[in-house]
Amino acid sequence: MTEMSIYENNVCFDLNQNLTGGNMVKLFKGLVLAAVIVSFTVFGSIAKAADPIRIPVLNWTSQIVMANVMAQIFEEQGYTAELVPAESASRYEAVRIGDLHVAHETWESTMALPFYEAMDKGGLIDAGSHDLITFEEMGIPNWVIDEGLCPGLPNWEALKSPECAANFATADSGGKGRWLEGPYEWHTDVMPNRLKGLGLDELWMVKFAGSADALWAELDAAKKEGRGTVIFNWSPNFTDAAGFTFIDFPPYFEGCRMENGGTLETTGCGSPKGWLKKAAHIKFPITHPAAYKFYTKMSFTAPQIGLMADLVDNQGMSHADAATTFIAEHRDLMDRWMN
């Protein structure tokens, strides 16, 4: 049986090699090459002609609705707009080289770094800020305060009590209370350092979640379980509606953190208030001038962004419908920004 199959293989191989092989490979290569070249020349140039405004959509509600609002306004102005699913930090590189035209929600604390890195390399411009102050900090859902799981919150001094920390323990925290931070690459060691700086590291530990999704799942899980939870969160966000309180840490000042040259005494400081910027590709003002004018004038407030999220999350609209409704309710504002 084995001998037989070896014999077969040999014959097969010889046939191919001698009668068909060499030339066939050549013919085959030629065919493929020709097909590739033809398709390139024909379609590479054709497809270039369509140049819609490409707006990134990320995975949180207000951002998607705002992208839809912009898309609908741009279409009203006579442009075509395309919504492109993207990732929050890598989109600045895409804006820089022109794969995307705008990045309309740029948070100071998490996205300032890639934003300015892209600006340094050239190709990304700052198109102004929204009319609101963003804030990102560790915090607790309101029901944690209401249930009295840690009396004294939101003042951080309340965290010093061991009874309080015990209410925030989980299976893998080794008896300590757990802070759930966002993914490690968001702020690296800021939170572990803060615990050390405040002298809380005997009672509390930091666990890094893998994604924003994991943060919200934890919020839900803790509520069901009736266990306290301290998670990293930001505002404006959809959690605002359900009630979320940030912990009051010692005030932030320039250089208080370890990585900015601070010491162990100062690194307990809280987070800074930040801006919410809009970024654009450098050619956007030339290729789509009217759209760019609207984009620079566009400046949403926190309640407006909250409304965008609310229309979808609580009223069950689709993102596009929410955008249409939002535009209809703020018609005068949109007109002012367009003219």
Next chain:
Amino acid sequence: MFNYLKNSRQKQFIFLFTIFLILYFFIPKNENNYLWRLPPLLKDLPLMFNVLLDNLMFNWFTIPVWDPDWQMYEDKTLFRIITRSISNLVLFFIIFIREVFLGGFQTVNSILGDSITDANTWISIPALPWTAVVIGAIIIGYKLEGIRLALLAGIGFFYVSVFGQWEPSMQTLSLVLFTAPVCFIIGLSLGVWGYLSKRVEAALQPILNVAQTMPHFSYLVPIVVLFGVGDHAGSIATIIFATPPMVRLTILGLKKISPEVIESGLMSGCNRFQLLFKVLIPTARRDILIGVNQVIMQCLAMTTIAAFIGAKGLGFNLKVALNSLKIGKAAEIGICVVIIAVVLDKLSLAWANKQKDYFANLNFYQRNRLSIFFILLTVCCSVVAFIASYFFPEGFNYLYLIPFNKGLTVSPILDAFVDWIWNTFFYYLNSFNIFLLTNVLGPMKQAYLNMPVISTFVLFMGAGYIIGGLRSCLIVGSLILFIALSEYWDRTLITLYMATFAVGVSAISGIIVGSLCSQNDFASKSILSICDFFQTFPSFIYLIPVILLFGITDTSVMIAAIVYASVPATRYTVEGLRSVPSSLHDAGSMSGVSKLQRWRLIDLPLALPHIMLGINQTVIFALMMIVLGALIGTEDLGQLIMGSLSRPNGAGIGFTLGIFISFICLAVDNLIRTWADERKKLLGIE
């Protein structure tokens, strides 16, 4: 002593393990001790990869290109022009297919140019009403197999549209309808080329191995750098993932052709071209079409991953739903992915099994009966949809396109189900979780981290030597050496610990479930369908709800990995046990074995080589899920691979770590495959 060891492999392994333990306990922990940890000589590798990409995209071979917007010449690199024209090409086709289903004017716009379309805004492709698409699916199903398949295809698409997932489903479908043919063409070409030339085949093997074992996330960033974000990037990532099985099956199919077939082709006077397209490929048709089937399944398995770099459709909506923890909604979308997968799977399998019919002398009507029906019915549907637009005043024409979120929904029921599971099981599961973390997972992780590098090498290379001789020993050793020389060895150990646990549990549960189900026909068929379901059901959906039950801990990652990785173990066990010839069963019964004895002494040893290949797949599946588990929160290689997605310079690190994971898979693969091949030869199955 030597002779004593020579004859028994079992004793060799015991000896190896003893050396391993001695080294484990007697090597001092010291960063400067090369037996404890190797120096990170290769730590610049990610950096070099980044520099290479950067230079290719922005520095090397620049050509001045006239930019009409700036009114000036701009330096663009040749490489970037090439990759971007590929992007444009791909995007053009995807948008074209999408506009056939959903309507739009981008295709017309890009062919005719802005000036014409701006003046005539009515020029656009109208959407096909969903009713027409459903009818189309029914007709294709009928033509390929018959009434059963027609019903399945019809109900599948009907479900998708009624549940308000029409638009994202068609977006996903358009991506698949472009990507799958491209995979087919590339896979077939490479396969034929590999068949014709031994050298090409040898060169293809390692590339295919790496492409199949590398976690998807590690090549997403390089793709974004090279091709940009958008549907085209998602499509290209899918092509990398879905083409390898096509290549392999093409080579396999062509190799099976007996020389007589080729001879008869030559005798009939075929030229080279005819021999290839009229003799070789049609003869290997079945294997090739099974390859197509694999391609389609892989494409749908990638939908959620492709959404990370800009693919629209079900995957993206699923991510959004999960982000606000709408698990019911997410599950509903996931079911749509499975339905599309099942329909396409059955259609392509039916196509694979369909014999070409050679009836001549049919007139035009007889030959094209079904196409004519389809065209007539499409016109009817369009007319109905047009008339219906007067009856739905609020702007949603339910007979044309059912808008997203306006269809039926079962998500409240699914949500209630999740709540019920939580309420019923949480407290038991929580105490189990605490037990597992403190008594099993925690100590196991520490044990792995305390392992000196030399003992890891002794274990792997020794196993290689025992199983496959010096060759295996060196291959496995060099694969691991590459990882050990980086600065990520500790993280690799954590990945290894999670993989060992997940693979162990999946393998045991897979073999047990598989053995039980293979006892009768119905159970085997059902379990294979369940395996199909879990293979295409986007794993994201249970990744997040698991957190509700087990918190952000390693347990959650393990559970998700075990659910996913048990699939191949179960599937291969069922297949392996079912293929044991019944004559052997009879022979066993005559010798008076009990059912359990038969399983232990006859079935299992015979099926074991095949089952081990399943375990091989289990390793790959488990590692993929562990990387994905970084979304929950891990501290292993996966965390850095996922993190690389959101870093501007993440390409190098993501890609390098992806190769590490791939090398782990390849090392395991080498050991298992060598063993299985030898064993098969011994048992006379092949």
